Amino acid sequence: MRDYKLVVLGAGGVGKSCLTVQFVQGVYLDTYDPTIEDSYRKNIEIDNKVFDLEILDTAGIAQFTAMRELYIKSGMGFLLVYSVTDRQSLEELMELREQVLRIKDSDRVPMVLIGNKADLNNERVISVEEGIEVSSKWGRVPFYETSALLRSNVDEVFVDLVRQIIRNEMESVAIKDARNQSQQFDMNQSSSSRLPSSAKKDTKQSKNKQSSRDLYNKSSHGQAKTKKSTSVNEKRKPSHPASKPGVTNRTDSNSSLQQKMKKKKNSSCSIL
Numbered sequence: 001m002r003d004y005k006l007v008v009l010g011a012g013g014v015g016k017s018c019l020t021v022q023f024v025q026g027v028y029l030d031t032y033d034p035t036i037e038d039s040y041r042k043n044i045e046i047d048n049k050v051f052d053l054e055i056l057d058t059a060g061i062a063q064f065t066a067m068r069e070l071y072i073k074s075g076m077g078f079l080l081v082y083s084v085t086d087r088q089s090l091e092e093l094m095e096l097r098e099q100v101l102r103i104k105d106s107d108r109v110p111m112v113l114i115g116n117k118a119d120l121n122n123e124r125v126i127s128v129e130e131g132i133e134v135s136s137k138w139g140r141v142p143f144y145e146t147s148a149l150l151r152s153n154v155d156e157v158f159v160d161l162v163r164q165i166i167r168n169e170m171e172s173v174a175i176k177d178a179r180n181q182s183q184q185f186d187m188n189q190s191s192s193s194r195l196p197s198s199a200k201k202d203t204k205q206s207k208n209k210q211s212s213r214d215l216y217n218k219s220s221h222g223q224a225k226t227k228k229s230t231s232v233n234e235k236r237k238p239s240h241p242a243s244k245p246g247v248t249n250r251t252d253s254n255s256s257l258q259q260k261m262k263k264k265k266n267s268s269c270s271i272l
């Protein structure tokens with residue numbers, strides 16, 4: 001079972017702790033106690049597999065945000081929470097998202113955009129449509145309106161985030177495999193393309209051997225061999241008759257033989 005580190009981010013008082021505690025313990029916190037940093041653990045089952053979640057509920061108010069960079073680094077997925085009753089909280093999320101992408105050095109970080117306190121319809125200043133618009137501006141980041149009070153969409157946001165992390169992991173494994181395969185292919189290609197060059201090497205080596213043999217032959221104690229090899233060469237040369245005077249003679253004798261044969265043939269014809 002693997003640990004999945006989730007981080008809950010957002011401005012102060014938007015309901016991060018309430019959402020987290022509602023998800024982990026199934027209770028609603030009525031009183032507001034600003035968070036410095038709280039960590040929770042919960043096992044969940046998704047598609048018949050159990051995942052061990054470590055959820056970091058972070059500080060929203062500025063004086064407690066010094067550790068933010070550290071937990072963004074260690075986080076695998078992010079819940080970005082604003083309150084539908086607080087416009088400023090949505091604006092703060094823009095910066096937070098930028099910070100996550102910058103620290104993670106990726107634009108494919110698992111995250112969910114959450115408009116909390118959806119039960120407070122009378123106090124709402126951010127519409128559902130506006131939330132959808134932000135999510136599409138962010139590259140269609142999944143968007144939910146939640147209510148920690150009513151426990152609506154609470155499990156859904158966490159499950160969505162875990163699914164994104166799983167998907168990302170599978171994709172990066174697939175990319176790694178593809179990269180390994182292409183590297184393997186390149187290695188095979190280069191080793192097979194090395195074959196002809198090794199063949200060339202062999203040719204070179206045999207040439208070298210030949211030239212060293214020549215050198216040896218040219219030396220004083222190699223005289224006899226030089227002669228021998230020349231005679232071998234001569235024997236091999238009949239395919240280039242013009243280069244050997246002796247062979248030319250042989251051709252001549254051949255042609256006279258042919259003439260004799262022709263004569264014979266002609267005579268036999270005449271008999272017939």
Ligand SMILES: Nc1nc2c(ncn2[C@@H]2O[C@H](COP(=O)(O)OP(=O)(O)OP(=O)(O)O)[C@@H](O)[C@H]2O)c(=O)[nH]1
Nearest residue numbers: 013014015016017018032034035060117147148149
């Ligand atoms: N009506 C309503 N009130 C909520 C909801 N969620 C949280 N609250 C209230 O909002 C206040 C702040 O909630 P917290 O969960 O402490 O907010 P927070 O984002 O963790 O705040 P910081 O710890 O300062 O970052 C509390 O009084 C909650 O009762 C909700 O869904 N609906």
